[in-house]
Amino acid sequence: MATDSESAVEDHQRGLRKFFRRLTASDSELDAEELQRDAQQCGSMPALKCQRGQVVSLKGRLRTVVYTPRTNLPTLEAELFDGSDLVTLVWLGRRHIAGIEPGRAITAKGRIAVRDGRKVLYNPYYELDTPR
Template sequence: MDTKLRRWARRIAGANAEYDRDHVQQNALRAGSTPIADICDRQLVQCTGTVTDVAVHHVGDNARSLLVALDDGSRVLTLSWLGRRQIAGIEPGVMLTVSGRVAYKRGLPVMFNPRYEILPCNPQKK
């Protein structure tokens, strides 16, 4: 049953998601970052966004990498730190600025072992 309350909640949730996406894009542009959607293969870039997912990918017996999804509101960039299981402070909801070279694997942008900076929760305007 689709009540007025449920329809209202879905509309508000959709509006919040759109606001969040726009807010993340504005913060990324203010930081001088390249939108992920504009990145070309093998381009050296700086991107700013929100961590949406963190996972450890196992390859074989001992090889592993930490995979992090970074969303700037335009597209998601996969960050891969080879040989790592975790990095202190990197978890869903955290804002990051990363820099490095982007490669496309299966049509998706990936940045291996990027330099990173964890940004404060509420960046102050300067």
């Protein structure tokens, strides 16, 4: 069993490792870590662990939003990044959705599909998170 002084030393070493990690990590790495912490705190599944057919809840930030005009069915597509992986959100028959814009934090729920090797949620239920 660890003594109080051994615990204090371990806590100090953990704090130093965290400090040096923040100094040496890139902004994108720190952002990804923050997104993963936020997703974990709200109980969302990491996108990296999602499998085809699973019903999931994902929390992250929209990286891109693109309207894709197609001859038979227009689509609005957004890339959701949760710090671990990307998932494409696809709304069929939509040209625009208020609040769906790059940089917006969102929670999306639906069944994971795979299209061209990428994870996709079609017509997901979504909640816009309040801006910080």
